[in-house]
Amino acid sequence: MAIVIRGGTIVTMNPQREVLEGDLAVVGDRIAAVGAWAGGDEDQIIDARGMLVIPGLIQAHTHLCQTLFRGMGDDLELLAWLNQRIMPLEAAHDEESLYYSALLGCGELLRGGTTSIIDMGTLNHTDSIFRAVEEAGLRYLGGKCMIDNRLQPDSPLHEETEASLAESLELLQRWDGAAGGRLHYAFCPRFVPSCSEELLLGAAALAEQYGVPIHTHASENYSETLLVEEQRGQRNIIYLDHLGYCSPGLILAHCIHIDDEERGILAARGVNVAHCPSSNLKLASGIAPIPELLSQGARVSLGADGAPCNNNLNMFMEMRLAALLHKPRCGPAAMPARQVFEMATLNGARAMGLEQEIGSLEAGKKADIVLVDLRRWHTWPDRAASVYAQLVYQAQAADVYCTMVDGQVLMQEERTLTINEAEVRAGSRQSWQRVKLRAGLD
Numbered sequence: 001m002a003i004v005i006r007g008g009t010i011v012t013m014n015p016q017r018e019v020l021e022g023d024l025a026v027v028g029d030r031i032a033a034v035g036a037w038a039g040g041d042e043d044q045i046i047d048a049r050g051m052l053v054i055p056g057l058i059q060a061h062t063h064l065c066q067t068l069f070r071g072m073g074d075d076l077e078l079l080a081w082l083n084q085r086i087m088p089l090e091a092a093h094d095e096e097s098l099y100y101s102a103l104l105g106c107g108e109l110l111r112g113g114t115t116s117i118i119d120m121g122t123l124n125h126t127d128s129i130f131r132a133v134e135e136a137g138l139r140y141l142g143g144k145c146m147i148d149n150r151l152q153p154d155s156p157l158h159e160e161t162e163a164s165l166a167e168s169l170e171l172l173q174r175w176d177g178a179a180g181g182r183l184h185y186a187f188c189p190r191f192v193p194s195c196s197e198e199l200l201l202g203a204a205a206l207a208e209q210y211g212v213p214i215h216t217h218a219s220e221n222y223s224e225t226l227l228v229e230e231q232r233g234q235r236n237i238i239y240l241d242h243l244g245y246c247s248p249g250l251i252l253a254h255c256i257h258i259d260d261e262e263r264g265i266l267a268a269r270g271v272n273v274a275h276c277p278s279s280n281l282k283l284a285s286g287i288a289p290i291p292e293l294l295s296q297g298a299r300v301s302l303g304a305d306g307a308p309c310n311n312n313l314n315m316f317m318e319m320r321l322a323a324l325l326h327k328p329r330c331g332p333a334a335m336p337a338r339q340v341f342e343m344a345t346l347n348g349a350r351a352m353g354l355e356q357e358i359g360s361l362e363a364g365k366k367a368d369i370v371l372v373d374l375r376r377w378h379t380w381p382d383r384a385a386s387v388y389a390q391l392v393y394q395a396q397a398a399d400v401y402c403t404m405v406d407g408q409v410l411m412q413e414e415r416t417l418t419i420n421e422a423e424v425r426a427g428s429r430q431s432w433q434r435v436k437l438r439a440g441l442d
């Protein structure tokens with residue numbers, strides 16, 4: 001019993017970076033063969049002629065809880081965006097609105113070839129996110145957002161330190177390893193200014209005790225870095241390092257306003273930096289020193305961040321932007337397409353702590369696979385460029401023909417098979433009406 005993906009160009013991302021013409025076979029939730037399949041007992045054949053067969057794309061920073069707020073935070077910088085829009089809106093979520101927000105995001109991600117995400121939830125109703133992702137079929141690392149320090153005296157998104165830690169632990173026990181090992185828990189303190197030192201230390205101790213990662217934001221915005229220095233007396237990354245945060249078990253979104261010393265710490269400690277170019281431009285946050293971090297050996301992966309600061313969850317857009325954004329400053333050879341594609345696959349897998357399982361197409365790895373159809377005006381001629389240039393500079397999310405996670409086809413020919421698109425559209429529209437009233441934004 002096998003699914004055979006027949007006749008495509010397989011971009012393996014194996015250690016030799018082989019690109020093979022031929023078949024890829026999936027048995028159960030794993031890849032059984034790459035390049036040729038002699039089994040003969042296939043029960044499903046997917047015709048991949050004219051397509052690239054690539055590892056599922058991995059976004060290292062998203063907020064499924066914010067998909068419902070798409071278009072509601074335009075033209076603001078980070079702290080105003082958070083205080084005026086995102087905090088009140090996140091606080092206004094109910095169980096159902098959060099569920100539809102997450103499903104809406106999952107549908108967009110699957111349609112565009114993203115198979116795995118590292119995600120930050122919101123304070124309340126976190127079960128709704130895990131439930132949605134469990135049903136949608138994506139691979140997930142994330143958790144409840146933790147905030148015990150108000151950015152503004154009247155901020156509605158706030159909880160007590162002990163309650164935040166206790167609820168996070170409860171969620172970890174309920175969801176870590178669920179859905180056949182597809183769902184994983186990470187502690188998610190929002191960012192330093194909204195977390196007491198007690199909360200940050202408590203989350204680190206629990207993460208260490210349970211062997212799970214920490215996902216947070218750092219040095220995204222210049223005013224944020226000043227706020228951290230004022231509150232904690234140290235630069236942001238140095239402070240996090242002082243708390244024991246900087247390790248391969250940390251996924252840190254953004255890292256834009258960092259000095260040489262902080263850059264050195266991120267590289268030396270093996271911290272996973274999640275680069276979010278669209279979000280960084282839209283919130284006018286700045287341009288992260290990604291070429292410098294990479295040349296120092298830092299681990300850098302990619303993500304779209306949330307829908308209200310992007311406004312899409314489109315990994316093809318992030319890849320293209322990550323490749324282009326740094327060239328004016330660092331030269332045209334900076335961020336070549338293959339390196340960017342490594343960030344979107346292998347580096348994302350490492351950020352999730354799943355480099356043995358996903359990120360490349362090799363026999364024995366999990367069958368997280370995406371097919372990209374190159375028979376389009378904007379990708380032709382299909383043999384003119386390297387496959388990496390095709391993927392990073394030319395292909396678009398809408399060119400994705402099929403998305404598979406754990407050997408299950410979740411999207412094919414524009415149809416999400418695990419998500420009822422009409423229901424999610426209706427459910428999220430109704431949810432938005434309730435949430436916006438509750439948030440006082442009507």
Ligand SMILES: [Zn+2]
Pocket residue numbers: 061062063120217253305306
């Ligand atoms: Zn974020």
